[in-house]
Amino acid sequence: MPSDSFASPASIRDRFASAMSRMYQTEVPQYGTLLALVADINARTLTENPTLAARMADANELDRLSVERHGAIRVGTPAELSMLARLFAVMGMAPVGYYDLAAAGVPVHSTAFRPVDTAALAINPFRLFTSLLRLDLIEDADLRERAADILAQRDIFTPRVRELIERFETDGGLAEAEADEFVTEAIETFRWHENATVDYATYEALAAEHRLIADVVCFRGPHINHLTPRTLDIDAAQAAMPEYGITPKAIIEGPPQRAVPILLRQTSFKALEESIRFAGDTEGRHTARFGEIEQRGVALTPDGRALYDRLLAAAQTYKSTSNADYQAALAGIFEEFPDDLETLRRRELAYFRYEAVGEATSDTSAPTDDHSALEALLAAGRIKAHPIVYEDFLPVSAAGIFQSNLGNGEAGNGAAAASQAELEEALGRPVIDPFALYAEIEAESKRIALDTLLGPRATAV
Ligand code: OOG
Ligand code: NI
Numbered sequence: 001m002p003s004d005s006f007a008s009p010a011s012i013r014d015r016f017a018s019a020m021s022r023m024y025q026t027e028v029p030q031y032g033t034l035l036a037l038v039a040d041i042n043a044r045t046l047t048e049n050p051t052l053a054a055r056m057a058d059a060n061e062l063d064r065l066s067v068e069r070h071g072a073i074r075v076g077t078p079a080e081l082s083m084l085a086r087l088f089a090v091m092g093m094a095p096v097g098y099y100d101l102a103a104a105g106v107p108v109h110s111t112a113f114r115p116v117d118t119a120a121l122a123i124n125p126f127r128l129f130t131s132l133l134r135l136d137l138i139e140d141a142d143l144r145e146r147a148a149d150i151l152a153q154r155d156i157f158t159p160r161v162r163e164l165i166e167r168f169e170t171d172g173g174l175a176e177a178e179a180d181e182f183v184t185e186a187i188e189t190f191r192w193h194e195n196a197t198v199d200y201a202t203y204e205a206l207a208a209e210h211r212l213i214a215d216v217v218c219f220r221g222p223h224i225n226h227l228t229p230r231t232l233d234i235d236a237a238q239a240a241m242p243e244y245g246i247t248p249k250a251i252i253e254g255p256p257q258r259a260v261p262i263l264l265r266q267t268s269f270k271a272l273e274e275s276i277r278f279a280g281d282t283e284g285r286h287t288a289r290f291g292e293i294e295q296r297g298v299a300l301t302p303d304g305r306a307l308y309d310r311l312l313a314a315a316q317t318y319k320s321t322s323n324a325d326y327q328a329a330l331a332g333i334f335e336e337f338p339d340d341l342e343t344l345r346r347r348e349l350a351y352f353r354y355e356a357v358g359e360a361t362s363d364t365s366a367p368t369d370d371h372s373a374l375e376a377l378l379a380a381g382r383i384k385a386h387p388i389v390y391e392d393f394l395p396v397s398a399a400g401i402f403q404s405n406l407g408n409g410e411a412g413n414g415a416a417a418a419s420q421a422e423l424e425e426a427l428g429r430p431v432i433d434p435f436a437l438y439a440e441i442e443a444e445s446k447r448i449a450l451d452t453l454l455g456p457r458a459t460a461v
Contacts, residue, residue: 006173009092010123013115015183016091017069017126020190024071024227027192027289028272030246031227034291037244038229038237039066045232052232059353059386060122068230070294070393072129073190073222074108074215076151078426080222081132083157083165085427087186088113090168092120093127096432097392098420104399106406107137107210109423111431112393118353118441121391129393132423133216138209147206147217150198156221161185190224192289194275200282211406215288225405226268226290234265234295238323241269246291249404251323253397255308256330259339261297262350263308263390266397268292271405290405298341298387299438304349307337312396345385351438352385353445356452373450383449388441392434 025032042065046053056062075081085095093113101108114127138144164182168174174182196203196218207214216222231237235257241248246269254265271287278284300308311333318329337349344350354374367373377383424430 005175006171007176007179009090010115010120012174012179012182013091013093013120013126014067014124015180016186017067017124019183019187020071020224021069021227023187023191024224028291030269030272031291033244033246034269034293035229037240037246038231038293041236041240042066042232045236058384061389064122064125065230065232067124067126068296069227070112070127070129071190071224071227072131073224074131074133074212075156075222076133076135076147076154076216078132078422080151080156081130081423081426082428083162084130084189085113085429086165086169087157087161087189088128090165090174090182090186094432095130095427095429096437097434098423098431099129099393099395099398100420101131101395101399101402102134102137104395104403106212106399106402107134108132108212109134109419110393110398111423111427114391116432116437121389125391127391129398132426133213134419138213140209143205143209146202147213150202150217154197154220156189158185158188161189189221191221192223193220194277195220196276196278196284196286198278199280200278200284203276203278203284203286211287212402215286223288225271225288226292228266228292228294231293231295234267234293235327237293237295238267249401251319251326251400253400254394255297255312255337256327256334258297258334258337260341260344260387261295262300262304262337263297264392264394264397265295265297266292266401268401268404287405292401296389296391298344298350299390299392299434300350301348301439302435303347304344305435307349311337341385341387344387351388351442353388353441354449355384355386355445356449357382357384358453360453360455370446370450373454374446377450377453382453388438 075084092115094116095111096114096116097112099110101110108131110129110131112127112129115121115125135144135147138147161182164174164178164185167178197220198218203214203218206217234252238248238252249268249270252265252267255262269291271290273285273287276284276286315330315333318326338344338347345352367376374383378385
């Protein structure tokens with residue numbers, strides 16, 4: 001089949017993201033309310049802040065604002081993760097980053113499946129935070145085996161989605177009708193089932209070890225546990241939640257409010273208590289599914305990230321206070337972090353995408369080394385620097401989100417060593433280093449901008 005009759009991975013991802021959103025709104029009506037709240041706040045923020053509206057339009061970021069979402073799922077076995085990696089590849093999503101949550105007492109390690117290049121991100125940046133349960137962290141050997149046996153008996157994929165994934169892999173793509181069918185079949189994996197696969201006693205035993213273990217092991221599949229729209233003002237969204245009948249988690253995770261937002265700020269509403277039917281027809285309750293809001297800022301370089309991690313660690317002792325007190329303490333501590341785009345750029349604390357403005361000129365006075373040429377063209381307004389949006393996650397924030405939905409004080413086994421190699425073995429490939437992706441986007445945009453204005457030159461940076 002000629003490749004131009006294939007549906008593009010980005011368009012399959014786009015259809016999948018909206019199908020997931022529709023399914024989740026039906027499953028968790030409060031998520032629909034959250035979407036309405038975020039849409040209201042974004043509209044108000046853009047009206048009140050025309051500079052932000054203009055900057056986002058200029059960077060081609062307005063269109064994707066309303067489709068911006070991430071979700072999260074948790075799987076039980078390496079084989080499940082391996083098949084998921086193949087399923088996400090159909091939609092142009094690759095595993096980026098490694099997150100060790102065991103350090104925070106959550107017995108999983110994770111990666112994020114997401115599109116990686118600028119064009120794909122601009123169409124639809126949908127990503128899924130995907131965690132693999134670490135059964136090795138269950139101390140009781142009998143319970144560990146029991147969990148492994150239960151997981152070995154389930155198949156979280158429909159037979160048809162397996163066929164379509166194989167078709168994609170052999171043919172190099174899916175035709176339009178197959179792509180639609182793929183989306184319909186793929187979302188089945190993430191659907192909620194109110195019937196547990198185990199009896200109540202087994203559920204209780206696993207939940208006593210860790211609530212997350214029960215959530216992963218006792219159901220037919222990795223139900224989507226939250227979806228997350230992107231807000232332009234998370235403080236306003238957090239404050240407005242009670243008015244919309246939503247109870248927010250205690251504090252907003254991530255950096256404080258700033259003139260130039262960095263990385264990612266997140267808050268969520270508490271997981272719903274849902275009724276579950278256990279084998280043997282016992283009825284019980286389970287909390288797993290919630291809603292989250294994110295506000296994204298500029299991606300940081302390794303230097304910027306080291307500064308962020310140091311300042312955030314200094315703020316942890318204030319976390320038990322109210323959100324207002326915590327945010328005030330955080331803002332004080334983060335005064336050390338430069339808060340204007342130009343300083344962030346010059347000190348190489350954040351990543352930027354460069355764009356040439358206008359046509360090439362035969363300006364022979366242009367400096368020959370790339371660095372000076374770039375600075376001169378920026379100063380002359382002939383090149384623009386757009387902050388690159390952070391597309392990934394933050395381990396400390398993720399731990400806070402997990403914990404707020406598992407009941408507070410769940411400690412677990414914090415001592416286990418991280419094992420990126422194990423996760424990669426299950427994935428069948430290494431995870432992509434997020435810093436390398438941002439650095440590549442920056443370097444490539446710089447080269448194209450300079451070539452456009454000065455013609456291709458011998459490149460010396
Ligand atoms: C994932 C929690 C992490 C985030 O946005 O940091 C997360 C989970 O609860 O499965 O989604
Ligand atoms: Ni999340």
